[in-house]
Amino acid sequence: MSEPSNPQAPGQRLVTNPLLGERVVQTPGRMNRHEGAAACPFCADIDAGRWPDGQQTWARPNDFPALRPPLGECYVLLYAREHDLPFAQLGTERVAAVVDLWQQIYLDLSARYACVMTFENSGDAIGQTQHHPHGQTYGVAFLPPTIERELAHAQATYAETGECLFCQTLAGEINGPRVVIDTAHWLGFIPQWARYPYEVQLYPRRHVSNIGALPRGGEEAHELAQALIRLVGAYNAVYQAPMPYMLALHQLADEHYHFHIELLPVGRAPGKLKFAASSESAFGLWLNDAVPEIKAAELRNAMAGG
Ligand SMILES: [Zn+2]
Numbered sequence: 001m002s003e004p005s006n007p008q009a010p011g012q013r014l015v016t017n018p019l020l021g022e023r024v025v026q027t028p029g030r031m032n033r034h035e036g037a038a039a040c041p042f043c044a045d046i047d048a049g050r051w052p053d054g055q056q057t058w059a060r061p062n063d064f065p066a067l068r069p070p071l072g073e074c075y076v077l078l079y080a081r082e083h084d085l086p087f088a089q090l091g092t093e094r095v096a097a098v099v100d101l102w103q104q105i106y107l108d109l110s111a112r113y114a115c116v117m118t119f120e121n122s123g124d125a126i127g128q129t130q131h132h133p134h135g136q137t138y139g140v141a142f143l144p145p146t147i148e149r150e151l152a153h154a155q156a157t158y159a160e161t162g163e164c165l166f167c168q169t170l171a172g173e174i175n176g177p178r179v180v181i182d183t184a185h186w187l188g189f190i191p192q193w194a195r196y197p198y199e200v201q202l203y204p205r206r207h208v209s210n211i212g213a214l215p216r217g218g219e220e221a222h223e224l225a226q227a228l229i230r231l232v233g234a235y236n237a238v239y240q241a242p243m244p245y246m247l248a249l250h251q252l253a254d255e256h257y258h259f260h261i262e263l264l265p266v267g268r269a270p271g272k273l274k275f276a277a278s279s280e281s282a283f284g285l286w287l288n289d290a291v292p293e294i295k296a297a298e299l300r301n302a303m304a305g306g
């Protein structure tokens with residue numbers, strides 16, 4: 001999909017940093033979003049009859065979108081009608097409904113946008129402003145910098161070897177010391193290059209480029225729901241509290257790309273957080289206070305009930 005020739009929309013700017021060749025979006029309208037509001041806007045949607053009847057999940061237009069057409073569209077992905085229901089307690093069937101919502105929104109937005117960024121910020125420490133269980137999705141008219149770089153490396157690998165870079169990575173991790181979760185259709189591991197102590201990448205074993213390529217309601221989608229519940233449960237166990245984390249679906253409509261989910265938990269030990277501070281934010285040099293093999297064993301142990 002080509003990029004808009006004049007990629008500006010009212011109230012926002014898309015700027016390219018010439019020093020890094022990286023895009024930045026400026027949206028001053030978001031400064032005063034719902035933060036600190038006494039009532040939950042999503043519970044208010046239920047009370048006012050706006051939340052469609054009979055639907056547990058709902059892709060709701062974001063009242064304070066970071067991107068507007070033609071640059072993008074933003075939705076809040078509501079996971080459940082109940083206000084106080086943490087992800088780890090949703091249960092498999094309801095997380096499967098969340099996975100289905102991720103698939104639905106991908107199929108909808110990928111018809112109009114170059115990239116579908118689906119993600120979740122969980123926990124006050126990571127800037128979650130609403131406590132109703134939810135994630136978010138942005139349909140974006142351009143490739144976000146990280147996705148652009150991953151695609152470039154995947155294309156270079158394909159040109160050189162005729163193989164998928166992600167499939168190669170996956171093959172190198174199977175039965176290895178960094179594996180955290182191992183199911184018929186998914187492999188979750190702490191990457192060798194982990195930035196956060198408990199960072200996990202979850203890959204479908206089959207080469208698919210986006211979540212829209214998985215059959216809806218199928219075994220892969222169901223197993224994904226189970227894997228996510230187990231991972232978040234293990235995070236809460238090692239952190240001895242609800243682990244603040246970011247979750248991101250990396251996906252594209254490009255056959256050289258391989259769908260994967262990145263889980264970036266910001267807790268590094270009970271009560272201690274990993275901040276993207278000067279080394280990370282100002283220099284782009286990540287310092288991880290742990291090695292992946294040790295932390296993978298901890299997560300495996302937490303899942304085994306130890
Ligand atoms: Zn609510």
Ligand SMILES: [Zn+2]
Nearest residue numbers: 164167207258
């Ligand atoms: Zn692949």
